[in-house]
Amino acid sequence: EPEVTQTPSHQVTQMGQEVILRCVPISNHLYFYWYRQILGQKVEFLVSFYNNEISEKSEIFDDQFSVERPDGSNFTLKIRSTKLEDSAMYFCASSVQGISNQPQHFGDGTRLSIL
């Protein structure tokens, strides 16, 4: 069964550094998402992306965050200047367009640790 893949599985970065989290969504999916889960807390929506632009974003997704689909397969989340509170699991997800109410398929996440 096709799956969403995320790399790296664990990223350790110094505070203030830029970090790029990578995702390869399922190939026929057209909607892409990023979520994060701070340890012990709920999964939080960050952003959704469709047709090469952001379709929705939460208040968490401020100017420090950006997303990009640089080619036909990758979907990236960039954090420009990381803060300690950015430490979390970041999940990428994708879903099919065209049929309403399709569930999102999640990757296994990237654990981001900011030192």
Add this chain to the structure above:
Amino acid sequence: DQQVKQNSPSLSVQEGRISILNCDYTNSMFDYFLWYKKYPAEGPTFLISISSIKDKNEDGRFTVFLNKSAKHLSLHIVPSQPGDSAVYFCAARITGNQFYFGTGTSLTVIP
């Protein structure tokens, strides 16, 4: 802002019995609800969904019930199996693609 709440952080059930996981929400505009299952070190996996126009949806051992007047959602697993041990998240959507997740309930099925 906790629009979706799962008030039980954990639940233990004997194998073969029914597991009932509960979820409450505050926003009456939610139109679509899902349950996800998550194992450690993996991403959430979709289990079952229900539209706000229905009050029940069944898929094998999993049934989701929606009580709109009470703003309450529940997931029933019958019979429970040890492999069902995981964290279960409910999620809800208003429109579009932004989903609000609960904090999860950790289910342990005891053999």
